[in-house]
Amino acid sequence: MNSELVAMVEYLEQEKAIDKAILFDLIEDAMASVYEKEVGEESEIKVEINRRTGDVTIIADVVIAEEVFDKRHEIDLASAQKEYGDEVAIGDTVKWTLQQDQMSRIAAQNTRQAIMQRLRTFEKERVVEEYSDMVGELISGTVRHFEKNELIVDFGRAQGGLGKMDRVPRERFDNGDHITALLKEIDERKSGPSIVLSRTDAKLVTKLFEREVTEITNGLVEIKAVARKAGFRTKIAVASDSLDPVGACIGIRGSRVKTICQELNNEKLDIIGYSEDEEEYVREAFKPNPIEEVEIDQDGRLIKLLVSEESYKSIVGRDGENIRLTEELMDWDIEVEKYVYDTEITFDEHIQEAYQTMMKLPNMDEGKARMMIDGGYLSLEGVSEASTDDLVEAGIEADHATEIIEYAKSRLQ
Incomplete structure (x- = not known):
């Protein structure tokens, strides 16, 4: 036997x-x-x-x-x-x-x-027979172990591999953790599990919205485009002829979008109302940041934005991330310029501004502030570059002069 x-x-x-x-x-x-x-x-x-x-x-x-x-x-x-x-x-x-x-x-x-x-x-x-119809869909399983730089996920009757390029860098999984991923493809030629998974593909976000938002499943809301930097930010454009598509995706008290964010380990999600009108679309894409002017070059597929200095940093995003994602979302090139306001002021206004600055110096009174201005000191930069003797010459006592020079330097650091 x-x-x-x-x-x-x-x-x-x-x-x-x-x-x-x-x-x-x-x-x-x-x-x-x-x-x-x-x-x-x-x-x-x-x-x-x-x-x-x-x-x-x-x-x-x-x-x-x-x-x-x-x-x-x-x-x-x-x-x-x-x-x-x-x-x-x-x-x-x-x-x-x-x-x-x-x-x-x-x-x-x-x-x-x-x-x-x-x-x-x-x-x-x-695997090919049982899972080929699931390519491009969500699949959930249990993390088993790492093997040759692949995260192996068990689905009961099969296993899948989550390779380095398909893992979000800041995500960490331990053996036994539940995980949901996109079934990207089935590759019979690769060594190890032939089911190829992805957590970085933009289609993962699309499928999560389809799962959570019934209005997308039944066709009332349409996902028009998705742009993603996995682990950091996703922009998704939605449209509907019969209801508020953004509100439907957010859900009551944000319930739907919170569930999706949790699945993506709190990746930032921008849900944008799609429009066929490029100006309206680009303004929606950068809300709540105001845009002063929009210029559209249809032939070159280029959108030029004029924005305030306060909005510029937020619109561009860290390392230009927000602009790049919006370009990908809209399939247009976007240029952003700062709007320069007319900041010319009268002489009296300039003196009044200098007076307010001098009054903020330590142990300063109106008389000494006037002496500083008469001596030509109109800003913290000017005070920080002065010597004690310079301020004494302007009428300030030596000890007080040293004190306000040090203060001005500390404020400018």
């Missing part, structure tokens, strides 16, 4: 969720292919395994020989006639049962490798 083989089949049945009959067939085919190479491919080999005991029977084509030199290829006439009768003769080929111990040690090692290869091939084929 080959209890080790039976135990292996039972383990694989539980671990891989593969029917026992299929496993036995796979093992028989693997053994047959190895033994054919062992005895010569001209000899057809058939392997049969007793499903209860695990005992292996090897049936091969052998030649009836007058003298037997290799029991794997030849059989003596007396033994053949005992099995087949007097009608067989020297030189005939008959089916004969070989013993496993007649095979070499190398064949035994190759058999284990062939079984595992057959098993991997079966699993990949099963």
